[in-house]
Amino acid sequence: MSPTSETANGGRRLVIVESPAKAKTIKGYLGPGYVVEASVGHIRDLPGSAAEVPAKYKGRPWARLGVNVDEDFEPLYVVNSDKKDQVKKLKELLAESDELYLATDEDREGEAIAWHLREVLKPKVPVRRMVFHEITRDAIREAVANPRELNQRLVDAQETRRILDRLYGFEVSPVLWKKVMPRLSAGRVQSVATRLVVERERERIAFRSAEYWDLTGTFAATGPTAGTAGDPGEVEAFTARLVSVNGRRVAQGRDFGPDGALRDPGRVTHLDEANARALAAGLAETDFAVRAVESKPYRRSPYAPFRTTTLQQEASRKLGMGAKATMQVAQRLYENGFITYMRTDSITLSDTAVAAARTQVAQLYGADYLPERPRSYAGKVKNAQEAHEAIRPSGDRFRTPAETGLTGEQFRLYELIWKRTVASQMKDAVGQSVTVRVGGRAADGRECEFTASGKVITFHGFLKAYVEGADDPEAELDDRERRLPRVAEGDPLAAREMSADGHATKPPARYTEATLIKELEEREIGRPSTYASIISTILDRRYVFKKGTALVPSFLSFAVVNLLEQHFGRLVDYDFTARMEDDLDRIAAGEAESVPWLHRFYFGESTPGDGTDAAEGAGAAAAADGDHLGGLKELVTDLGAIDAREVSSFRVDDDIVLRVGRYGPYLEGPAEPGADGEAGTRRADVPEELPPDELTPELARELLAKPTGDHELGTDPETGRPIVARDGRYGPYVTEVLPEDTPKTGKNAVKPRTASLFRSMALDTVTLEDALRLLSLPRVVGTDPESGAEITAQNGRYGPYLKKGTDSRSLSSEEQLFTITLEEALAIYAQPKQRGRAAAKPPLKELGTDPVTERPVVVKDGRFGPYVTDGETNATLRRDDDVEAITPERGYELLAEKRAKGPAKKTAKKAAAKKAPAKKTAAKKATTKKTAAKKTATAKTAAKKTPAKKAPAKTAAKKATTERTTAGAGVSSHSGDTG
Incomplete structure (x- = not known):
């Protein structure tokens, strides 16, 4: 039944979604009789501060937590202060409606928002739960026609997660305030994510590089088959790398440990520079021959359609977009009906989507690229969202990127999703991979073997549409070909060139946003749909900063992780965190109960006779590192064992220590003996943007040797x-x-x-x-003879300037502060004050062309510091971004994040109410009485026909103001660590 026919009897339905943008799109798909309004995200939450706790609860010991830990962990929910007007508006709209449709997202958080709306609005009309995973006309009408009930299990799982994160954050964070630095935060997933980044940096600090050498030869066939392949892509010569000497494999980087030593020196040959160069010289005149040719078929199947984490990773690799920016852009695409729901862990496609993709494969690439049967994808991701389909273009016919009318990041991200979806329904790429082994004897008698590998793709299949990126910049992509000449076993070869190549082992690469997301998912920590917010949190908290695209831990994060590992080991244990996710999933599935699980986590002791596995699961997790099953409350009660100085101190050398103080990191080392012969202590600040693995003992001594500035x-x-x-x-x-x-x-x-x-x-x-x-500054320059005002020369935040009363004028150099005369100052004031911008400064650095806007990107010096710009969008550099070291990729990422946020919101000013003229008051009153009488009569007549309805409390002006404010607001995120 269509929405229009269902409401033909005059009933009205209120549909509530999360965002104004989504409301606007859905409103266009529903007929008359439907009112679509936004909640603008969550309407209530646990109190964020003591000021938000209602007065009647303020004296209670659990009030600061917002959770009554003594009464079954009952949460104390309050309507957000910035949502009270919106809640009032929703209540007024509900009072005029006959049915309520809660159309929030279909995941756990969306289910919880729908539950909160029902609890706050207290509807007296029928309530329906309306779910959909794409915003198209057919999908919305199908959702209206087939509503369901609220899933209380999903709500319980989300609320348990919310309470757990509140207890963790509000109990552990104050420990960090007392022992490390004020205003820090801890979180169930953010702390573990920070630990991963810190542990990788520790590995880099402990790493010792090793040097190894090998040989590269350039060979050409000299036999009768040389140059007879007849393939226009054939090559005459090829390069091969030395792999063994006298039957023993030549050591490569993988053979060395992080300490720089060979893992198994008895099984490999380690060539140093002298040995490698001598061997190269000994092979210069050697006759070589093909010892073996191994050929096997090559086949590569398409990549599965996107889910949340793979989309974030690929957008990072291909578009230079951070996880947060990716999700912001994807949210817009979803709300405007271009893609399906973007928070999903599913890689399946509906029959409609498969048909749409196959149609486009045939249209765009031809029948040869279409497999006989549709491809299906199935994969079980633990802790998965309850969405039913992969991220794909919406509708039963996919719009090509050119048909969308999109621009900028939205176009690029849609194109990425579209290509991946279409490619998933194409044929495999096939070809041949070949390995050639080349042998020869050096002048000193050593037998040497070289190998070369090639790949030829005979049918590109899905690679015609899409090639996945790689995290390793040196990795070869799937569509990369490397051709070798046609040679056979025994063919003679001539060495055109033989070179010795030196290499050094590299420390493990730092995480990027993409690789950290991948690591969290592989360890089954947190929910994939919240990884973007987790990474954003650790960046905002200054636990991590970016160097290019790499995530670098700050010295502050070392102190925080040190404290958590030593005194809250279970809380940052990777397996413990993953087991918590399993328990929360069991609650969502109805296999466990929330309250016993929370009781075990917080208080530690068993809950006898609860009959559930949840408490036992939490207990087993709690006992992972010992027999004692203490809970969170016990861990945060006795802090006497935590030595604040110890957890924030790290030895750099025998006599140099780095300490993390309340005002940043600094070094302590020995100072030169004083006049009394006593050796003192010298301190030196450490640049906050310095990567920890670069703080060597040599650099530490250099910093300590610099003038202290005091x-x-x-x-x-x-x-x-x-x-x-x-x-x-x-x-x-x-x-x-x-x-x-x-x-x-x-x-x-x-x-x-x-x-x-x-x-x-x-x-x-x-x-x-x-x-x-x-x-001596500010300096009095003189007195203006006309106004009698004093003119001073001052140095301010934005440079040197003159000041006369409230009139300021910039000076061109700092030296003018001491040299400018009264006459020169008066001449400056005689000129009209420049209201426009000053002449543009030359850029500080050129970064290249933005892959999204295709505009040149440069770094400029602005009023508030350096910033990157493509001429249209400006993004200020972060504190950890250095102008000299900033990479093009980092510049593009900053611009992408700024564009994803959209334009700055403007607050409309309220117009002042005008007072009516006194002479018209009497006439106006008379008119009002007549109008009121007329309305009363009309209302009485109407009352006989239809039941009376509650009139809206808002005036038209106030309603208009509310709508303008709501339209300009964005969806607020759930506070806390929601991983």
């Missing part, structure tokens, strides 16, 4: 106070040292004079004269 320049002759130069967190500066008894607080407090160094000055060369000149 050396005395002399004494101010006027005040008699010492003047010192220091290196502060915001750059070098000079200041005067006040006597110890100078009051620093209260009414009589005295602040020392300070001044930043000019850009032309250096900390180790600044003089007392320079310092006194700087401290």
Whole structure:
């Protein structure tokens, strides 16, 4: 039955979705009688701060958690302050409706949002759960015609996860505040993800490089078959690499351990430079021959359609988009009806989708590329979302990218999804792979064997449409061919060139967003649909920063992980976290109960007679590292054993220690003995953007040897106070040292004079004269003869400037602060004040062409620091991005994230109410009375025909304002660690 016919009797249905964009799209697919409104994400949550806790709960011991741990872990939910107006609007719309359709996403979180809406709105009309995985006309009408009931098991699983994350975050985070640094956070998945990144950096720090050599030969056939292949793609010569000497394999990088030593020295031949060069010289005049030719068929099947994590990984590799930006763009594509739901762990396609993909294969590539039977994909991902299909173009006919009208990131991401989906229904790529073994005897009698591998694709199949990227930049992609000449066993070969090649083993590569997502999924930690938010969290918390596309742990994260490993080992144990996911899935499946599981996790002791496996599962996980089954509450109760200085200290060398302080990392090492012969301690700040594996003992000594920035320049002759130069967190500066008894607080407090160094000055060369000149600022230039206002020269955040009252004018150089005369200042003020932009500065660095916009990308210096721009979108560099070191990929990623956020939202100003003229009041009142009387009569007549309905409480003006605000808002994310 169509939506229009169902509402023909005059009933009205309220449909609630999460986002305004989705509401707008769905509204166009439903007929009259349907009102589609957005909740704008979650409407209520656990209180985020003490201020949000209702007054009647404030004195209770569990109030700060927002969870009553003493009464079956009952959550305390409050309507978000920024959603109260929206909730009021929804209630008013519901009062005028005959049915309520909760059309939130079909995953666990969407089910929970629907449940919260029902609990808050308290509908007195029938409630339906409407689910769909694509926003098309047919899908929406099908969902309306076939609603279901709320799935309480999914709600329980999501709420258990939410409560668990709250207990973890609100109990462990304060420990970090006390023992490491204020305003830090811990989370069930974010802490484990941070630990993975830190452990990889530890491996890099412990890594010792090893050197090894081998040989590369360029060979050409000299026999009667040489050059007779007749293939236009045939090659005359080919390169091969030395693989064995006297039957023993030549050592390669995989044969060395992280300590730089050979793992099994008795089974390989380790060539050093001298040996390799001697061997190359000994093979220069050798006769070579083909010892073996091995040929076998090559076949490659299509990649499965995208699910959430594979989409994030491939968008990172191919488009340079971070996981967060990918999901933001995918959300827009979904809400506007271009793709199916983007939070899914399924790789299956519906029959409709398979038919659409096969149709396009035949149309675009021909029948030769279409397999006889449709391809099906099945894969079980643990902790999977409850969505039923892979990410694909929506509808029963796929729009080609050119037909969508999309641009920018949306076009590129849609094209990626479209290509992958179509390719999944194409034939295999087939061909031949060949390995040729070449042998020869060196002048000193050593038998040497070289190998060369080739691949020829005779039918590209799905590779015509799509080739998957690789995390390793040196890896060969699937469509890469390497041709070898046609040779047979025994054919003579001539060595045209023989070279010795040196190599060094490399430390394990740092994680990128793509590889960290892959690692989390393989370890079954967290839910794949939340990985983007997890990575965003550890970046925002400054636990991790980016160097190019690599994720680098900060020194702060080392201290946090150190504390968690030593005192909360179970909570950051990889297997323990994965087992928690299993238990939460069992709750979702109805195989376990929420309350006993939470009780075991928090309090630690068993819950006798609960009859469920959940408590036992949590208990087994808790006992993973011992017999004691203590819970989270016990772990955070006694903090006396945690030595704050110890967990934040890391030895760099025998006499140098790195410490993570409240104001950042610093080094402590021995200082030169003083006049009394006693050796002191010297400190030096460590650049926060320095990767930990680059802090070698040599660099540490170099940092300690630098001027501390706290050396005395002399004494101010006027005040008699010492003047010192220091290196502060915001750059070098000079200041005067006040006597110890100078009051620093209260009414009589005295602040020392300070001044930043000019850009032309250096900390180790600044003089007392320079310092006194700087401290003399601001300088009075003179008085304006016309206005009598004083003109001063000052140095500010954005450079040197003149100030006259409230009128400021920029100066062209810092030196002008001391040299500009009154006449020159008046001449500047005589010029019209520039309202537009100043002349553009030349770019600091050119990065290349953005793969999305195809515009040139450069780094520029702006008012708020350096930023990247493609001429249309600007993105400020993060604190850890260095102008000199920034890569093109990092620049493209920053722009992609900025574009994904969309334009900045503007807040509409409320128009001031105008007071009606006094003379018209009487006439207006009379008119109002007549209108009211008329409306009353009409209402009485209408009441006889239809039941009375509650009138909306909002005025038209207020309603319009609310709609404008709602339309400009985005979907809010669930607070906390929702991994």
